[in-house]
Amino acid sequence: MDSRIEKRLGVKELASKIVSAAEAAALIENGTVVGMSGFTRAGDAKVVPEALAERAKNEPLKIDVYTGASLGPEVDNHLATVGAIRKRGPFIADAGIRNLINTGDVTYVDAHLSHNAELVRQGIIGPIKHLIIEAVAITEDGLIVPTNSVGNSPIFAQYAENIIIELNISHPESLIGIHDIYIPGEQGSREPIPMTDVQQRIGEIGIRVPLEKIQAIVISEEPDAPSLIVPADEETQTMANILLDFFRAEIKAGRLTNSLMPLQSGVGSVANAVLEGFTNSEFEDLVVASEVLQDAVFNLIDAGKVKFAAATSITLTEELQKKVYGNLEKYADKIVLRSQEISNHPELIRRLGLISINTALELDIYGNVNSTHVSGTKMMNGIGGSGDFARNARLGIFVTKSYAKGGAVSSIVPMVSHVDHTEHDVDVIVTEQGIADLRGLAPKERAKLIIENCVHPDFKDQIRDYFNRAIEATGGHQTPHILEEALSWHVNLAKNKTMKQEVPAQA
C-alpha cells in the first residue's frame, strides 16, 4: 500500500475496503436518501459523486441529496444536470442546480442550516441509506477525520446505514486535530452544550462510527473547487468603514469593548470584504465564530487582529488555499472546525453573544430581509445560516449595496417580495449609503432611518413618496402600506427592466 495512504489509515483492516470510485458509486442504491459531506465547496466528496454522475448517464438513477451546504461542481452541477437528484437540501450555490430548481426539475428544501440535525434525529430527513464523506484520515481508534469542513457529517454518520469514505490524501495531515466533534443527545434528555468560550474544545478530533458501517473507501487526490469571491471594491470598503464606525460608537456607549464580541460573517464577497475592513483598524483580540472561514479571516490572523476562529468550514480562493494549507501548523492552535449544528446552535449564539453580519438580497423600508428569492419567486442560493445567526445573535447586521443591476434595481423596496428575516430579527442595516440602527424602534421610525440613510439617491424620492402616501392611506397604521403598490417595483422591473418610476411632483 502507498505509504501516503498507509499513514492515513489508522485501522489497518479497513485496507480491504478500498475500491475504485466507480465501484463505490455502484453501491449507491437508486431511490435512496444520501447524505454527503461538504459545506460551501469545502470538504465535499468529489470522485465518488463524479463516478455516480457517470453511472447516471447509463442507467436510471434518482437520489435525494442532503449535505452541509453548497457543494462543488461534481454534485451540484454534474450529478444534478444528468438528472440524478430528485430532492436537495439544505443549501446550493451552483448555477447548474439552481436552474433545475427554478424549472421544477429538482425539489429544493431550503432550510436553516442548524435545523437539519434535529430532522435527521426525528427521521424527517431519512432513512439515510448512504453517507459519502471526504476524510483526511481514519485514526487508530477509528475516528473519521473530516477534511476542511464538518457540516452535517457527524449526524449523518450517526444515522446512515452505510458509509463511503473518500480518503483525500491531497489534504495536509496537519488538518488532524483541528476538528472538535460534539453530538448533542436526544431532545429532552440532553445536557447543556458545555461551551462558554469559543476557544473551548468540547468533543473529539473526528467522527466516531461503528466500523462495520464503513462500506467502502476510495482514495482521492482531488482538490476542493476554490472559492469564487471577488476582492473588495470601493463600495464594500465604504460599507466596512461604516460598520467599523458603528462598532466604535458602540464601544463609546459602553456596549462593546475593543475586542467586540465573537464575529459571524456570512458567505460571499461582500461579507468577506467587510471583514477585511478590520485589517488596519484599532480593534484587537477579535474572535470569529462563524459558519465559514473565508480569506479575510486568515489575513486577519496574519495581521494579528483575530486571535481565534471557529466555524464549520474553510473556503478559500486558490491563492489563499496555497498559503493556508501550505502552513496549516501556523494556524492549528487558532482555528477549530465544528459541526454546523454546533457552529449555528441557538444555545451558543445567544450565550456567547455573537455579532452576526450577513448579506441581504433585498430589504424593505420596515426592515424585513429577503435572502433567497429574486423577485419573490426564483431561488438564488438559500437562507443558509443567516437565520440561525440573525435570530439569536446579540447584534444582527445585514449588509447590501443599495442598488443592483447597474442601478436598475433598488435593493431597498417598499415591501420585500419574500421574507427570510422578519422585522423582529433585523437590528442594523448597512449599505454604501449609510447605516440604520433599528434596535428598539417601531416600523415607522425604522422606515425613516432606512430611507434617509440607506436608500440610493436615485430611488429616494420614489420610496419617500410611497411611504408618505402609505401613511396617508392608512391613517397612520402600525405598518403603512398600499397593498396595490407594495410589490409594484418588482412588477415594473419585470415589465420595464427597471424599478425606476416617475414621482409626481408634490402639491
Add this chain to the structure above:
Amino acid sequence: MDSRIEKRLGVKELASKIVSAAEAAALIENGTVVGMSGFTRAGDAKVVPEALAERAKNEPLKIDVYTGASLGPEVDNHLATVGAIRKRGPFIADAGIRNLINTGDVTYVDAHLSHNAELVRQGIIGPIKHLIIEAVAITEDGLIVPTNSVGNSPIFAQYAENIIIELNISHPESLIGIHDIYIPGEQGSREPIPMTDVQQRIGEIGIRVPLEKIQAIVISEEPDAPSLIVPADEETQTMANILLDFFRAEIKAGRLTNSLMPLQSGVGSVANAVLEGFTNSEFEDLVVASEVLQDAVFNLIDAGKVKFAAATSITLTEELQKKVYGNLEKYADKIVLRSQEISNHPELIRRLGLISINTALELDIYGNVNSTHVSGTKMMNGIGGSGDFARNARLGIFVTKSYAKGGAVSSIVPMVSHVDHTEHDVDVIVTEQGIADLRGLAPKERAKLIIENCVHPDFKDQIRDYFNRAIEATGGHQTPHILEEALSWHVNLAKNKTMKQEVPAQA
C-alpha cells in the same frame, strides 16, 4: 399596621416606605422609561398606574412603558387613552391602546418576548427610571415575590433606578414559593442555563434587589382583570381532534411517546380549546412549558393529564380564578413561574424539545404565517412569544380557523400581507378542515398540502387557480407567485368586503 400587611412585609423597615397610590404615582418622572410587571393581564400593577392616569389628566405626562406582555385596562386603556404613553413594548391586547397604535399616537415596538431582557442589558431599552411591580410579599431576606406573573420584572428590577412595589394582599400567600427566578449573566461570560428538565428549579423564589432601590410601597387589594377567552366551539374541537390524531401518528412513527414532549400553547381561545382536547384523551404525564397557563392547563392537572406546568404567567377566567386561587396549595408542587427570558429562551426550547402550538392570523400557501397585522398594515396584538417558540421548537404548529368574518375572509391566502414566521419555521398547520405536515417539504409540495387539506371549500377553487397560474407564469420557479395578484385578495377585501372572486372556468 394591618396584620395582613405585616406578614407580607418581611423587611420591617420597609413599612416606612408605604404611601398612597397617588403619592407613588407622583414619583414617576415625566419623559422617562418605566418598566412594569404584568403578562397577559396577570400580575400587573394596577392602583399606581390608575393613579398615574388620573395625574395625567391634570398635567403633561408622557412615558415609555415596557412590560412583560399585555396589561389590563389600567395601563393599556386608561393610561394610554389619556395620552400618557409615548412608546410601548413588547405586547398589547387592549383595544384602547391598539387604536392609538394604529393612528400613530402611540409608538409600538412589537418584539419577540424573549428578546427584551438582552436589550435592557445593552441599554437599548432604558435607562429604566422606574419599575412598578406587583408583589405578593417581600421576604425576610428581601426578595420581592411577584404575584401571578414574572414577565420581565427580574431584568427590570436589576436595571431600574427606582422600584415602586404594589403589595397586593388579595393574592393568596400560597403564591410564595411558586416562582423560580434565575437571571442569566452578561453574554460572553454567562454559564449554560442549568436546566435539563422542565420540573427542575434553578433560581430563587423572588427577585433580589438592593433594598435602597425601593422607593415606595403601595398596598393594593385590586384583583387581576380576568381572562377573556371563550369556550371551545365545534370547530376548535375539530382542530383539537385533528391535532391529537397527528400526535398519535407521530407516536406510531416512533417520533413521540405517549407523554409527548413539553407543550407550549399560545394565548387565546383557540389555543386554550386545543389544549382542552387532551382532557379525554389517552395521553398521560404531559408537561407544559409555556408562556401563559390558561384555564385548560389547570383543568388538565385536575384531570390527571398534566403532571407539571411551567410558564411566566397564569391568566384565568373569573370562574377558574376562584377555583385555582382558592386551592393553590393543591397545585403548588405542580407549577412554576419563571421570567419570560427563561420560559421563552432558545437554549431551553431547543434542549427540551418543545412542541409549540400557536395561533395564526393568516397564512399563505407556502407556509408563511402572519401573526400580527390585519391586511398587512394594522396591528392586532403583536408577535408575543410565538416566534421564540416556533423558531426553536422541536415541532412548530400553527392553528387557525380556515376562514374569518363569517366567511368573507380566507385565513389562507396566496401571499401573507405580513410575515412573522417564515416558511423555514412553520412545521405543521391545522385548520378545522385538516392538517398539513410541512416538515421536510419544498414550497410547491407544501402548497399542494395546504390547499388540499386546510383551505375552506369556499376558497379552494380560487386558490388552486392562483397556484396553477403562478406555476405556469414562472415556469416552475421555487416559489411561484404572480406579483400583480399576490396581495389582490386583501385589496379585494378592502374594496368589496370579501376575498371571494369569480374563478374563470378552465379551458
